[in-house]
Amino acid sequence: MKTKPTAPLSDAARLELRHWMTTATPEERVRARCILMAETNAHNGEISLAVGLSRHAVGKWRTRYAALGLDGIKEPRRGRMPRFSAEAIEAVISLHLLHKNSGESWPLRKLARATGMSLATVQKILKVASQEHFGAPDLSAASIALHEAAAGQTDGSHP
Numbered sequence: 001m002k003t004k005p006t007a008p009l010s011d012a013a014r015l016e017l018r019h020w021m022t023t024a025t026p027e028e029r030v031r032a033r034c035i036l037m038a039e040t041n042a043h044n045g046e047i048s049l050a051v052g053l054s055r056h057a058v059g060k061w062r063t064r065y066a067a068l069g070l071d072g073i074k075e076p077r078r079g080r081m082p083r084f085s086a087e088a089i090e091a092v093i094s095l096h097l098l099h100k101n102s103g104e105s106w107p108l109r110k111l112a113r114a115t116g117m118s119l120a121t122v123q124k125i126l127k128v129a130s131q132e133h134f135g136a137p138d139l140s141a142a143s144i145a146l147h148e149a150a151a152g153q154t155d156g157s158h159p
Contacts, residue, residue: 031073
């Protein structure tokens with residue numbers, strides 16, 4: 001049986017692949033198992049029987065790992081790339097909370113102009129932030145939590 005080349009595993013890569021065995025998607029778990037078994041110089045046929053993939057698929061993942069490392073066996077990103085970075089989104093939320101906490105009224109249109117985003121985008125960001133991260137209908141709970149954290153208070157009392 002023919003064995004495809006596999007890049008040697010560093011300790012960090014081995015730990016990451018073992019971590020994937022419990023936390024990654026089912027497809028990534030199979031790929032991680034392929035690479036871990038390949039480290040023991042197992043043939044593609046042996047690995048394919050153990051993981052339930054074809055020999056060709058095992059060879060593909062071994063080759064991709066050899067060429068690209070862990071990035072070569074990760075799930076490919078699906079869908080459109082985000083237009084704004086996580087930092088830009090965080091800036092919108094921070095500006096909103098900063099002005100809300102200071103008592104200064106900043107309309108969302110002004111916030112949109114300041115960040116270079118559309119009004120609709122700013123509204124969506126703030127809506128998602130309030131619903132998913134804070135479980136509140138608006139950001140008042142978030143501003144209270146942020147203010148308390150900044151003041152070092154945890155007992156729920158307000159300054």
